[in-house]
Amino acid sequence: MKYFWILTVGLALTAPLAQAQSTTPATGGAPAPAVPISAGQRKAAEELLTAANSEQNLAVTIDRMLASQIEQNPGMKAVEPEMRAYITKYMSWSAMKEDMVQLYAREFTEKELKELAKFYQTPIGRKTIEKMPQLMGASMEIGQRRMQEHLPELQQAIAEKMKTQAPTDVK
Template sequence: MKYYWIVLTALALTASAAQAQTTPAATPPAATKAPLSASQRKAAEELLAATNSEKNLTESIDRMLAVQIEQNPGMKAVEPEMRAYLNKYMSWNAMKEDMVQLYAREFSEKELKELAKFYQTSIGRKTIEKMPQLMAASMEIGQRRMQEHLPELQQAIAEKMKTQAPTDVK
């Protein structure tokens, strides 16, 4: 059971981090993306720099791990493995190209430049500074709600399983 919770937590961490930084799964894989123009790439990179994406991603990973360990102190024993895994697959170095492609695909060059300009204003800077805390707090709210209402889901699943005919395994 402990192993199950460790795996579940690791999956939740990676899914949360990925969801915070990506669009829905319908997005085409990297291999099918059209090449970006140099100016489109530069605009996307400038927006990502203006939004402190690298720093925010690192801080988000740190906060997610801290929250998980706070909620389940037994996770402290596997923190190095979880951190190594997240750093390998969710770090800025691992995700930068995908992020450039994502933003360049979702916004025109002009929009990217306008967004970068906004994030250089005082309210834009404040938004960037607050976003990691807001994301962490949002995740905590979601996790708390799931935990509070988990018995309802478990009951619904148990009732469904009672009424469902067993399937033959061949």
């Protein structure tokens, strides 16, 4: 559960921009190599991230996730400063901006980036950005609730599988 909020922060950062599927093949979790991008493409990616309020959304999401974690586990309040320092170091906008610019510049053409930025400047685009943190939070709650409701089924399936598995030798 402690890693859930880190994943959530990453998703929340990119959620308003998830208008198209990735065209990059899976890399098995490894970051894609930096590909040279044009100055125009870089500028367009930065403008898109600005139009999507990525920096502000990330900060709000981090605050909400930390508050949620502390609410669920009050003992974490004692380590909140360390958690914030860690997040600031590795997950803050200043730490992630270049990676995000590269990501969007790799996935979209300069023209597409400009069109997306233009969309996020429209009334419906602004509404999408404003509603996205609330929608992401509600979606996570739905997912958590469904997982908790059906956890016994998973536990039973795992227990049954373990009964049929031969014990492994541990050296």
